[in-house]
Amino acid sequence: MPQLTLSLPAAIGLILLLLGIGAGTVFAVFQASAPAVADNATPSPTASLTPTITLTPTTTETPTPQPTFTPLPPQEYRIQPKDTCLTIAYNFGVSVNSIIQLNKLSPACDNLVPGNILLIPQPTPTPSPQPTNTLSPQQATEVACQMFPYKVQSGDTLSGIARNYNVSADAIKSYNGLPSDVVYEGMTLNIPLCERLPTPGPTPTPTNPPPYAAPNLLLPADGAVFTAANDSVTLQWASVGTLRQNEAYAVSVEDITEGKGRRLTEYVTDTKFIVPSSFRPTDNTPHVLRWYVVPVRQIGTSADGKPIYDTAGAASTSRTFVWWSAGSAPPSPTP
Numbered sequence: 001m002p003q004l005t006l007s008l009p010a011a012i013g014l015i016l017l018l019l020g021i022g023a024g025t026v027f028a029v030f031q032a033s034a035p036a037v038a039d040n041a042t043p044s045p046t047a048s049l050t051p052t053i054t055l056t057p058t059t060t061e062t063p064t065p066q067p068t069f070t071p072l073p074p075q076e077y078r079i080q081p082k083d084t085c086l087t088i089a090y091n092f093g094v095s096v097n098s099i100i101q102l103n104k105l106s107p108a109c110d111n112l113v114p115g116n117i118l119l120i121p122q123p124t125p126t127p128s129p130q131p132t133n134t135l136s137p138q139q140a141t142e143v144a145c146q147m148f149p150y151k152v153q154s155g156d157t158l159s160g161i162a163r164n165y166n167v168s169a170d171a172i173k174s175y176n177g178l179p180s181d182v183v184y185e186g187m188t189l190n191i192p193l194c195e196r197l198p199t200p201g202p203t204p205t206p207t208n209p210p211p212y213a214a215p216n217l218l219l220p221a222d223g224a225v226f227t228a229a230n231d232s233v234t235l236q237w238a239s240v241g242t243l244r245q246n247e248a249y250a251v252s253v254e255d256i257t258e259g260k261g262r263r264l265t266e267y268v269t270d271t272k273f274i275v276p277s278s279f280r281p282t283d284n285t286p287h288v289l290r291w292y293v294v295p296v297r298q299i300g301t302s303a304d305g306k307p308i309y310d311t312a313g314a315a316s317t318s319r320t321f322v323w324w325s326a327g328s329a330p331p332s333p334t335p
Contacts, residue, residue: 074102074119082263085109086309087252090294092120096310097151108302145194147175148211152187153299161189164244171195212240212295212313215249215271225286225322233275233323237293240313243269246298247312253279256320257287267296267309286324292316 077088085105089096098121100109112118150161158181162169169181175192183189216238220226226233235251243249251273255262264279281287295313302308 072122074121077118077120079112079114079116079118080263081114082265083112083114084265085112086250086294086296086311087263087265088118088120090252090311090315093123094121106302107300108304108306108308110302110304110306145175145192147190148193150189150191152183152185152189154185156183156185157181158183161191165191165193166196167191167193168195168197211311214314215240215293215295215316217293217316217319220319220321222319223321227323228280228325230323231277231280233321234272235275235291235293236272237316239271240295243295244297248296248298248309249273250294250296250309251291252294253289253291255279255281255287256290257281257285267307280323281325284325286322288320288322290318290320292318 075092077092085096085099089099096109099105099118100107102119102121105111148165150165152161158169158172158178161183162172171192172178172189173181175195176189217236218238219236220233235253237249248267248269249271250265250267252263252265253275258281262279264275266273275289275291292315294311294315296309297312298307299310300308
């Protein structure tokens with residue numbers, strides 16, 4: 001091979017030329033392999049945080065408290081002449097025994113003093129039964145059966161009470177949940193009137209058991225007028241049934257015109273009562289008198305031998321009549 005001889009400056013120049021060519025080649029290779037970037041490249045979106053939903057707690061309803069019964073204080077009543085515990089009890093819709101117990105009166109309630117204040121208990125409210133979906137056969141029978149509340153008196157026995165109401169002792173025990181025949185004074189028994197035993201005999205006479213229905217007033221007509229020519233006035237009403245030996249009708253007559261509480265109450269076993277002439281007004285003014293009838297039953301006897309009565313049924317509707325002492329009849333006043 002032929003030898004090439006270069007001078008030192010030429011050799012240095014050749015080396016520099018080769019280095020320049022190599023550097024350009026390397027730059028071109030790197031330029032071609034680099035990723036192209038657009039001048040107006042869109043920036044990558046930044047992920048935004050989604051707000052967390054906070055759940056609102058559900059409000060719990062507070063149950064409404066049920067109202068409780070608060071007993072009302074007794075009423076005050078000023079005793080009027082001729083007042084009796086029976087008429088006062090009827091006017092206020094309470095029992096005679098409740099008045100006697102509250103005022104600590106004698107059992108006969110014969111010590112009422114006109115002008116004194118008498119405490120009258122408030123009528124006891126009857127709670128409404130809670131609705132039920134269905135009734136068992138026993139419950140349906142008890143609901144359909146008419147009950148009469150009877151308070152056991154001193155000396156009463158279960159057999160005697162059953163015989164008085166013509167109901168078997170077993171029926172009374174069943175309806176009252178009694179484990180034995182033992183009853184005590186003051187106990188209230190529900191007498192199942194639907195369990196009455198048949199009356200023996202070929203032609204039994206039906207009688208309405210207590211409590212009796214309200215008597216139907218007959219005479220005089222409502223608003224009838226009587227004058228001095230009428231020495232007495234006869235009141236009549238329809239029978240409520242065959243009364244027992246210890247039962248009667250309480251007839252109350254009140255002079256509502258006089259305004260002084262002039263009143264009388266009599267107990268009769270007949271279906272009529274004659275208002276005595278002593279009750280006729282003495283002035284020359286027509287007086288309006290109101291009257292009504294209540295079946296009653298004797299529940300005891302006072303120390304002086306007077307019977308003590310309690311209501312044994314519903315009171316009749318009241319009627320009025322006009323009575324005055326003038327000789328001729330006046331125009332009928334408005335009661």
